Amino acid sequence: MTVKQPEQRELRYDPKPIEEKWFARFQGDPTLYAAEPRDSKRKKYYVLEMLPYPSGALHIGHVRNYAIGDALARYMWMRGYNVLHPMGWDAFGLPAENAAIKSNVPPKEWTLRNIAHMKAQMKRLGFAYDWSREITSCLPEYYRWNQWFFLKLYERGLAYRKNSKVNWCPECATVLANEQVLSNGCCWRHEETPVVQRELEQWFVRTTNYSEELLRDLDELEDWPEKVRTMQRNWIGRSEGALVDFKLDGPAGRAGDKITVFTTRMDTIFGATSIQLAPEHPLVADIIGNDHHLRAKVEELTREQRKAREAGDVGGIEKHGVFTHRFAINPFNQEKIPIWVANYILLDYGTGAIMSVPAHDERDHEFAKKYELEIRVVILPRRVGEPPPSDREDNALLPYTEKESLLINSGEFNGFSNEEAIEKMTAYAEKGGFGKKTVTYRLKDWGISRQRYWGTPIPMLYCAKCGIVPVPEDQLPVLLPDKVQITLQGGSPLAQAPEFMNATCPKCGGAARRETDTMDTFVDSSWYFYRYTCAQLQDRALDTDTVDYWFPIDQYIGGIEHAILHLIYSRFWTKFMRDLGIVRNSEPVLRLFTQGMVIKDGAKMSKSKGNVVSPDEMVERYGADSTRAYSLFAAPPDRDLDWQDAGVEGVHRFLSRVYRFVMRYAYCAREEKNSKSGPQGALPPEARAIQRKLHQTIKRVTDDFQGRWHFNTCIAAIMEFVNELYGAEEKIASGELPAAVVADAERRVVLLLAPFAPYLAAELWEALGETDNLLRHPWPEYDPALAKEEEIEYPIQINGKLRSKITVPADSAEDFVRDGALADEKVRAALEGKQLVKTIVIPGKLVNLVLK
């Protein structure tokens, strides 16, 4: 056998020409990542990354997001699945309008330019997307379906218009939905701009119709992070209780003759010693009448609340209130109790009015102490197995808010437990016609009106004769006018465009005015991922059967920031589409993965902090493969990642080592084409060691893809193996090691690398003499028999401390291992003068000797 000389010339890994070469080839091969099922009987895998907002260039955090999804897509593809992996972002292609205006570029052009730039970046990074499925939501085709869905919502009474107080971001110059206001009271897009309240006519979507289902189905989403499920539960905020009417004592006002309160603690109603109204409760104006002093006081309370709300710290407000000089009647005992107005009562939760029970509610207690209101105990702790305690007040316990309780001072309900009392008292109220069992939700309807120019126009007309009239389906899409004056002065710029504004009423043929509000961009993002399955469809929004094949999404990957925005809206939209009969699934996403943020210099990457790492720069310096591999190597994907440029260099060095090794010894594979099944027959120990490590490495990498996605340890395992190959380099170069072993190792390492460094893998695959596309090559299998160690090193512990090590054949019996351990020199020395109390042998793990 002739010994081939390894490649002698200096081999330098230069990613640039390699990536350019394969970039061109990938582009020329539209079938490479095609989503058309290769075989409809195969299992499918739909993987999608969550959309970052295309307000500028990609930063390295996005790259990490895509790198995770891309590695999965490639792996599943090699596993033989039909993979759908479309772009996540461009469906969301509505720009920060202001940014466009400030840069003096028309918004549409600005959007398309942004998208083109990002697309170029994505392509350069080599992400395996199906580019034939692009959707760009700023284009007329997408408007059509958004508007069509809106008409369906309207037909079903799920879209309505109402005048209400809304959140307004001065920076965006538009309205925001509740979900789009951060907990610090600022806008989700402008994290330092406080949102203010405005009163406006707005279009709403009745998400609350699905509150119950949105909540209930969270239980089924077992493969969602618990954190996201909890956030959604809190956001929906279901609360079971009852409504109770308290009649006004004295004359009725315009807003009625009673105050309805919501309570979850009906059992404490005999302890109600006042009624508290929200400052903006409609009855307040009625009952304070023309009392200037009271009116001023209420205005002050309103201001305090508004200020706290705008600061996002309603919890920190100092409780203030004022007595209205009016009374209400407790329907349970006909007692007259004072009506107050308080700044901590919120109009938009429950009914905006509460019964105050100072003895059994912390807030009421604090308030009553401050204003010296009566505190009356009506429940006592129940002591199991003991007779009910006496009616003595125990002030140290107050407020007593536990549910484990027993009623006192409550008329005919004395002696009942909390649970029984709530049930009986609610029934009593229902029977008496002054109350009823009810459930309230914190979730509000979704306000979708935006006063932007750039967005899907809401397809509605206002006719003087016919009122609100929907645009007929055959007139869709309603398109935006080309030229408008954008002033950001509030109100939609569309109102200044007469050619847009003036329309004909489809009912009476008279003059009509068009709705000038456009839709929230979250409407687009609520269903864009469905459209990917049938992007070219002309006559319908979606094809039900195609959607049914791909849905639900198998894996959605993104940041936590959409937990209660996009992820609630899209769940709602799915249920709505299911009820329309367009889709068959009730949930859009089977598994959700929230990856960590990328941290740089101790802070979250953001433009305002100036710590953004640009992928372009990284690709220029180290290449796309090194950049994406580092984003997976530096930390497990669910944790935050601390970006260090030096780390990229390390990964780059590793890829260089792989490149040099494979290029140098590629001849082994080219010469050994006949033995692709791996080396046959008995191998010398060094060759066996390489083979064993190879199969162990395949197992480690495969296990992590199947299980917990710790891609950092996958890459580490491949590094270890490559180090081992270098350790045997002398023997490989001299031909001492069978070429078949080297060839086998090279081929499989390249395949293992394919999800993490696809350009390099493609180049090396070719160098190994392979002509097929490596994505079409099956993922390497490991052979447990070949991965098995032949010898095991047992650590010998004495009293739990490591003292020695022995090496025995892997299949040694326990006795043999024990005898071996006891025969060890160091062990015998330690045994000197001591008594062996116990010997513990854990097969395959260790030996522990207990001495006394």
Add this chain to the structure above:
RNA sequence: GCGAGAGUGGCGGAAUUGGCAGACGCACCAGACUUAGGAUCUGGCGGGUAAAACCGUGGGGGUUCGAGUCCCCCCUUUCGCACCA
């Protein structure tokens, strides 16, 4: 205040079910090859010691032959929620 994570060398992080703590990488140190090295290769690298012993996974206790891992108490930190009646 409530809820969920996290705390391991100089740094990022390994250790999936209790079984050799620090894999892999960065940084650093030494050496080789070099006119040169910001290339490459080899070796070292938790503290401590001449070498051992010994000490080491935020702190304190416990269970166990054996604890980063399990239990109890506490500290720090990140995120989310917070007058939700």
